[in-house]
Amino acid sequence: SRQIRKVEQTGEPVRIVGLSATLPNYRDVATFLRVDMNKGLFHFDGTYRPCPLKQEFIGVTEKKAIKQLKTMNDICYNKVLEQVGQQRNQMLIFVHSRKETAKTAKYIRDKALELETIGQILKHDAASREILTEEAESVSNADLKDLLPYGFGIHHAGMSRADRTSVEELFASGDVQVLVCTATLAWGVNLPAHTVIIKGTQIYSPEKGSWVELSPQDVLQMLGRAGRPQYDTYGEGIIITTQQEIQYYLSLLNQQLPIESQLVSKLADNLNAEVVLGNVRTRDEGVEWLGYTYLFVRMLRSPALYQVGADYEDDETLEQKRVDLIHSAALLLEQANLVKYDKRAGRIVSTELGRIASHYYITHKSMLTYNQQIQPSITPIELFRVFALSEEFKYIPVRQDEKLELAKLLGRVPIPVKETIDEPHCKINVLLQAYVSRLKLDGLALMADLVYVTQSAGRILRAVFEIALKKGLASVVKDALNLCKMAEKRMWPTMSPLRQFPECPADIVRKAERIDVPWSSYFDLDPPRMGELLGLPRAGRQVCALVQKFPRLEIQAQVQPMTRTMLRVELTISPKFEWDEALHGKSESFWILVEDCDGEEILFHDQFVLRKEYAEAEMNEHLVEFTVPITEPMPPNYFITVLSDRWMHSEARLAVSFQKLILPEKFPAHTPLLDLQPLPIAALKRDEFINLYPDWERFNKIQTQTFNALYSSDDNVFVGSSTGSGKTVCAEFALLRHWTQGDGKAVYLAPFQEAIDARYKDWQSRLTGIAGGKQIVKLIGETTADLKLLGEGDLILATPQQWDMMSRMWQRRKNVQAVTLVIADDLHMIGGHNGYVYETVVSRSHAISKQLENG
Template sequence: MASHADSETELPVSEVLPEFADAFPFERFNRMQTETLPALLERSDNVVVSAPTASGKTAIAEVAISETIRAGGTALFIAPLRALTNEKEREWERFEELGYSVYVVTGERDLNPRRAERADVLVMTPEKADSATRKHDTPRYSFITDIDTCVIDEVHLLDSERRGSVLEVTISRFRRLCDPRIVALSATMPNVEDVADWLDAPPETTFEFGESYRPVPLNADVKTYTHGDNAFADKYRRLYRAMDLVEPHLEDDGQALVFVSSRQDTVQAAKKARDELVERDVPMGARGDYDFHNDAAELSNDTLRQSVLDGVAFHHAGLSRDDKNRVERWFREGKIQLLFSTSTLAWGVNLPARCVVIRDTKYHDPLEGEVDMSPLDVLQMLGRAGRPGYDDTGYAWVIADRGEADKYRRLLRDGKDIESRLAEDLESHLNAEIAMGTIDDLEDVLSWLETTFYHVRAGSAPEQYASAGDFREHASRTLRGLVDRGFIEMDADLSVDATALGRLASKFYLRLDTARSFADLAEAADELTDDAVLRAVAQAGAFDSVSARQDEEDAVEAVLGGRGESLDPGPRKVYAILRSGMNGTVPSELKSDAWVIRQNALRLLAALRAFLDRFAGAREANLARRVEARVEHGLSEGAVGLTAIDGVGSGRAKTLATAGFATPTDVVDADRDELVAAGLSDGVAERIQEHAGDLPRVVVEWGSFPETIARGDNSMQEVTVRNVAGGARAGVRVTVNGVEMTATDCYLGETTLPVGVFGGDADELTFRVEVAYPELPLEPVVETRSVSVS
């Protein structure tokens, strides 16, 4: 690794990067940043930097970005959280002011491929980068192969149970696709050499900055409390313990940051802390500050408005952007002395405090139940202790049950080796590589594995990766498992190719057990119901760990009655949330988890629709699409078709349905005045009517279909389905007395189908033409014609 001199040299930004000096929020690089400059600016190797939290790693990213765009290249910044991508967008307006384009690509926003292609700096999460690289050969995502430098913020997320493998395979894929320069930044980690080995960063560009580079020395320890039988009471035991720890610093005009497990807990803890500070007679607050009082009046959150005047605040992702920005600014200015937050703040905003306390080491995850805070999160939060320029020492504590105290003491003493999580989800990621066509045979699998951090760690810590064993056997066994479950095909030469099932699993980011269950449902879908669709999603692997508390079980029973009794309590809770959500009537007891469950369910419903479209047919896919729209908008079955109109969401759909409009055709055929009378403005009514006219509208023409046919005779006829409005893909199906005669999938224009009229044993033949839209939440169009047999 690069040696670090004891020199206190700090170089001026204007001297190092004169054309980018205005992009940096300071005038001089600190000692740590200065030592990395030759590696970043004078060499082209990959770079790995491990340094204490709050020591200035963001500036290293900005140097790498500046050097890339100075050379006419494109830089990608991979941020660990979606909230941080938005923060970087705001921060890096400094680059925009210099004439460079910064573009954030997230799942929340519609991608503008033209802007992405022209951007100088792209910002993504690992999940979005994974998705984009999987689709690199499509026109929308072709820009992703033009990356010249990839900056990985918080590369120690490789060790994250949920997200580590995604980051690992994405970086390995980037290196195979376009081999950008990698600049990896990390909090302090003991095995930085393993990361450098994985990324082929030589010793000269691998940096491990120790505690001496921390702006403020850290005093960290574990404090215990006595665990009781009541979880609610335990929260207050830990809160009082936290108040004991922060009180002396608050009395000394210091600031404290207390991390709790949920958004709701930040609010409740702040309320209780205000009362406790009064009880303890700790002088705090700025109620006499007239200007601050006026500024606080602008907060949109009522509870926060009252709290900040007492010097206490809370911060979580659910606050408005303006409220969060004010809280952060007032904390930096010292007007807020005690701040309660969720862990998100530790990863993003640079808000150091003299004293940091982690009150909760466990949290409730809607999908996983009660889980431990990850060691990475714990270290990240503790690293916020110490305000450069204000404090001589930072103080940080973990409040833990006595039985877990030693675990956290070891973490504070030894740190945390960064491990690979790829083995835990190897089948899924291998399937994705095969589906993309980057792996053709067993030798490719081995070559791919050699590019992973998993391969490096298995070599440096074989005792911890014993399951890897012989990599060839491990790869061969994984491939055979994918073949057996229908995701890939493999010939005698060990060449592999993805099946339709494998490609869909990769496209929709599904766990393989979920993909298999969706395919099984589609292949057996003779008479699919909305109930079967909801059950399939509720039982998906993503909801395996959902738990139902006692009060929730009563609410679930009230929603479902006797339905779904064969389901386990967790999936039954999901089923109840989705079923009640279809009508917008989720019980209050289920609402705390409903949003997360619904967002995951919508993704799974979209995937299930694609499986049904591929393996069953358009009518089954259309059913799933209508269920998906009902779950998303909380609308009745009769009103959900209105959401097919561009610009009509749940609110406008309910307005129109209340006024008697049931379908987009009703909207098209209405007088404008009727739409205005229903509650729409004239401009909105005009736009919605225009958009409704862009949807398909079919006419079924029966030609010379006979009214009767003699028994024993037959007549070949034609049925024409003509679309007289906007185009769409559809499945057209003709049945007679419930038996399918002919079917086709097509992009609707004019479609003619041959239909045989046979005089058999039945006294009457009922012909049914059905037009179903797999991608639109419109009711299928059905028309019938009866023929008597005499």
């Protein structure tokens, strides 16, 4: 929907081609993709299959799991005997766990051996048997080695690439007759067989914490492997399921249930992603975005299914329903602080938390939990608990048969867990720690839960780190970043940093962890002393080579106060390690943190990326400039820390002392604002001045406050006020005062030529007849012409660059010395790209004034 909307908004044509297995509501999908039904919609039903599919559904009536499994295995054996033994057809058997592949294959093999029917399954020619025996010797998987000589193969994602390739080739050549595999083969490898059996239709879903039925897409994909176009006239698909599920699969494959949209369950999180991208800025834009989704198409087709009640009967485009959906989603996001939602105007603005949620695919409920839990006092122990509280794990239960293993794990993990073994949060916490500790687990469901928890760990922990960074909590940021690295490297901070080098032998790591020597001392040792320290003389050179590759930085800082509240820091970063592309890749990331004197609050943070080519350059010093605030009273010091984003124990820390820091003088206090009534125009006292403002009766509040300072005195004045508040009239007060006092010249400066042109046009029409007639000129940037204009003009308009050229040689230019009023407009641009020129000309005006005063 995002892509289609972008095409319509930008006019940049992007072609979308949608491919799918057969589905009944293909017209809905075509409508969603904006396909021309007459030219772009192609639908091929079952009659187009190269091999027609014969379907067989077998329902198992047994209720007990063990009996149910034995019955399914016996059915598989009978089907193997029928298809492979009698009809010499190859067969794929799909199961739903890696362990089950070997268990099923061995059960069928053992039963065939027991009943002496294995000869029917094996190919009769000696060459084929010889190939199987040879291949069995070369494979590394023990189960596969055991099964191959009997014509059985197994295939799953946990096997090595070489083993999987061998099995695929043996099956393709016909040497392996029966292949027991997981669904990864259906999705990833095009390996058809005459007969496909789906043994059992329930798979374990860690996300839901329970056994669920196979998705229609998986079933269609698996059955799609039945039938070999070059050999067969038809293929056979056999589904073995429980008796109560048979009706579901019959209707799914024959009548085919329509594919429904799942967007409503994740609408708030998807809306947040669109808001962060800037695609949705208001409620109305959200409603428009929803109109591009598949959900909208299905709501129009099946209103009852999507709770579109009688209230929306007159609404043909379901606009009000979409408004309600977007409004509800925006309220949920606002509650979690992911957006700011103006209910009356309909504006939706993203927050930093919203950006983090979108970037790391975190749900709004999880973000609400993290935001509430991450406080300055949170400890590393509690950070593990915050991870376990994630919405992503809410369906993972604690099963009765897991409690004994979880209790053992609880005793082995290093971080204490607050909850009891019966609580799911305890299980999540223990599983994460078990993963970091590299502990082995038994039990399929527990292993599947571990995989699910650890797959989510990287992004969740990074989100927790960024939330702490946003809140500026120094100790929490370091703990959270450490936790990210623990999960990525699978090691605890107490372990040797040598574990981070994959090529470091295990015996060296064990020796290093037994000796109590700080990591910083390793960098000072030569190979003989290193070997002596570890008690492995021959390993000294190898360990020294690894230590030299450990990312280590040297940092130095220079500070300079810019104002009494702002400090400029120039940080010099020098890499002190050997770059190895296999270890470090093309670049290494580091975090720069500036902490207050107590090490509690982060005053500044930024990411620093060190690239290979710059790290290896001869001049490899890197300068990073930034500003940090200074508080009153001035603290004794700040701390600068540079932490590696990936490597544990890679840290450089520097204390920046303020003992000899001299701050600039305090600025004079702001002029107090008086409680004044708006001043009448008559306060200008001269008719020709009053006539400049024919439509006005009074000046506004800002002009009233500044009137006396500008019109009745010759002091320097700074007026800071928002755009459109009448500052130009304030400048005119100073000009009118100047022209009543004498013959000196006035200069008006503005940073942009467009502003000069607009002001010139206005003043040329209004001010030329004032005080006996005034010549108003604007400089053009050509020195000879500008010198002439400078001599002629009473009021000179110029950009800072133009006035810089004129005022540089002021000692020899009488007309520059004759300037007695300088109006610097849009002075906030002094911090812009060419602000240094503006700063220079204003400072020079001060210098000229002082030197002329002193003669």
